[in-house]
Amino acid sequence: MPPSLSKKAREKAASDLAFASELERSGLFDEAEQRYRAVLQSDPRQWQALHQLGSIFLERGDHVQALEYMAAAMKANPASAEAKSNYGFILQKMERHEEALDYFSRSLVVRPTYAPALLNRGVSLHQLGRLQQALDNFERVLALEPRNVKALYNRANILHELRRFDESLATFQQTLALAPNYAEAQLNEALTRLLLGDFERGWRQYEWRWKAESQRHQRRDFAQPLWLGGEALAGKTILVHAEQGFGDAFQFVRYLPRLAALGAEVILEVKPGLRAILSGMNGVARVVEQGEPHPHFDVHCPIMSLPLAFRTTLDTIPADVPYLKAPPDRLQKWSHLSSRQGFRVALAWAGSATHKQDQLRSIPLKELVPLIAGADGVEWLSVQRELRAGDAELLNELPKVRSLGGELEDFADTAAVLSQADLVITVDTAVAHLAGALGRPVWLLVQYSPDFRWLLDREDSPWYPTLRIFRQDQLRDWSGVAGRVAEALKSSVRAAT
Numbered sequence: 001m002p003p004s005l006s007k008k009a010r011e012k013a014a015s016d017l018a019f020a021s022e023l024e025r026s027g028l029f030d031e032a033e034q035r036y037r038a039v040l041q042s043d044p045r046q047w048q049a050l051h052q053l054g055s056i057f058l059e060r061g062d063h064v065q066a067l068e069y070m071a072a073a074m075k076a077n078p079a080s081a082e083a084k085s086n087y088g089f090i091l092q093k094m095e096r097h098e099e100a101l102d103y104f105s106r107s108l109v110v111r112p113t114y115a116p117a118l119l120n121r122g123v124s125l126h127q128l129g130r131l132q133q134a135l136d137n138f139e140r141v142l143a144l145e146p147r148n149v150k151a152l153y154n155r156a157n158i159l160h161e162l163r164r165f166d167e168s169l170a171t172f173q174q175t176l177a178l179a180p181n182y183a184e185a186q187l188n189e190a191l192t193r194l195l196l197g198d199f200e201r202g203w204r205q206y207e208w209r210w211k212a213e214s215q216r217h218q219r220r221d222f223a224q225p226l227w228l229g230g231e232a233l234a235g236k237t238i239l240v241h242a243e244q245g246f247g248d249a250f251q252f253v254r255y256l257p258r259l260a261a262l263g264a265e266v267i268l269e270v271k272p273g274l275r276a277i278l279s280g281m282n283g284v285a286r287v288v289e290q291g292e293p294h295p296h297f298d299v300h301c302p303i304m305s306l307p308l309a310f311r312t313t314l315d316t317i318p319a320d321v322p323y324l325k326a327p328p329d330r331l332q333k334w335s336h337l338s339s340r341q342g343f344r345v346a347l348a349w350a351g352s353a354t355h356k357q358d359q360l361r362s363i364p365l366k367e368l369v370p371l372i373a374g375a376d377g378v379e380w381l382s383v384q385r386e387l388r389a390g391d392a393e394l395l396n397e398l399p400k401v402r403s404l405g406g407e408l409e410d411f412a413d414t415a416a417v418l419s420q421a422d423l424v425i426t427v428d429t430a431v432a433h434l435a436g437a438l439g440r441p442v443w444l445l446v447q448y449s450p451d452f453r454w455l456l457d458r459e460d461s462p463w464y465p466t467l468r469i470f471r472q473d474q475l476r477d478w479s480g481v482a483g484r485v486a487e488a489l490k491s492s493v494r495a496a497t
Helices: 007-025 029-042 047-059 063-076 081-093 097-110 115-127 131-144 149-161 165-178 183-195 199-211 246-261 303-309 328-333 335-339 365-373 391-396 411-420 430-437 479-496
Strands: 237-241 265-270 286-289 299-302 343-348 378-382 401-403 423-427 442-446 467-471
Touching: 007 029, 007 047, 029 047, 047 063, 047 081, 063 081, 081 097, 081 115, 097 115, 115 131, 115 149, 131 149, 149 165, 149 183, 165 183, 183 199, 199 303, 237 246, 237 303, 246 265, 246 303, 246 430, 299 303, 328 335, 328 411, 335 411, 343 411, 343 430, 343 479, 365 391, 365 479, 411 430, 423 430, 423 479, 430 442, 430 467, 442 479, 467 479
Parallel strands: 237 265, 237 299, 265 286, 343 378, 343 423, 378 401, 423 442, 442 467
Antiparallel strands: none
16 A cells, blocks of 8 residues: 555555455345455555455356456556456456467466466366366476365366376275365266266266266256156156257157156257257157247256166167158159269367357368369258358369258258268267267268267267268368268269269
8 A cells, every 4th residue: 555645544444455355255246346446546556455346246157347447457567477367367257368378378477377367278278179288287286285175176187188197087086085075076076987888877967067167057947746767657747858958859768768668748948949850750749949838747857867767878778770750751852862863971160159069079161162062963052050250162162062051041951951862970069969860871071089979989870870980080171071072972972883
């Protein structure tokens, strides 16, 4: 505080600062803000008050204001490693990871052993795909603080992506020994176990998703009891509610005929856009969309809890296909495709841009140009609905590709197009699951460390008998995958002509 302040004013400001900190720790942010502002009235450059106002605005989600106050705190106290690190943390929350790295590094220049800066630098490096560098930062944190739960958790996630699965599981176990209720760690350990084929423990542990920050907002609470396989269903009505992505719905509706076989009437609740493709499914009495009133039901089950309810193992996956069919009116709508000459390949190269794994699982269209242009005798049918920057212009330069994405009303249309194709080539997105559920020949292009359902080191899938997997040999390298697909496609075209 400025030496010009009287002793009484300094004591008052210190008291206000301490009280404001206590209010902030108690979650009383409005009251804390008032106290911090009172401190700044006495001393406009009181860096701790500026810093904590930045933290309050970050908590409220006002990143612009948070940055302004944190910048003022850095200016008021250039020697504060904490202010520099937290400025970087705000940038990280804004997905501005390259800029964030600069401020974490500035913080570490001031204090090389400042664990929060090391931890968050690792997080941003992870988001940028620089996995080994991220791992190095987490291990530096653990050298300083061996019981740092967040560093352990992040280390486990990186080891999973590097396919060092035994080490990943061991690190998840270390994390959970210190924090047994760390839901994100429980969930990600479950996904690792499922990827390794440990369905017995994996599906049980997967129920932790409802407590994880990433998924708890999808939890549905009903007055009716949750069904996880323990009670008889004969004569009862069960509401199965879809969760997460469209592909998850396509994959796990396979269990609905089994519910009907137990004597249940099955009501399926789905996201908008799925009613048409799922309404004709065997074993489903009624399909409702989210937001519509529910008919009477006795019990409910989230759709991705059905493998647990049926105690699914690798050997007992219900894999009879097709279990979905394109509606007849949609097949008629798209029947003109079957009259065209050539070997028809439906193509999807990207999933949702908002998916947390998008940078790993989607393929830039430009990387598939050699495959597309070099495939003689192939007519490509793009079912890609969400185009990225530059895709439209690139498609205009590829006369072999007929872009249908803008004409697809919903997944019933997509299903009809896939049904007219000789082959479907897709990344890990809803199209893969829809094609597999339709029983269409489908080639799946998957990332180095794949989603749990594709398992490891195999070309086939126990979920979809007509699916063939092409796996990355190296992280973020699609060239090898595209080359192998090109050779396999030549063989398929020759065999068909």
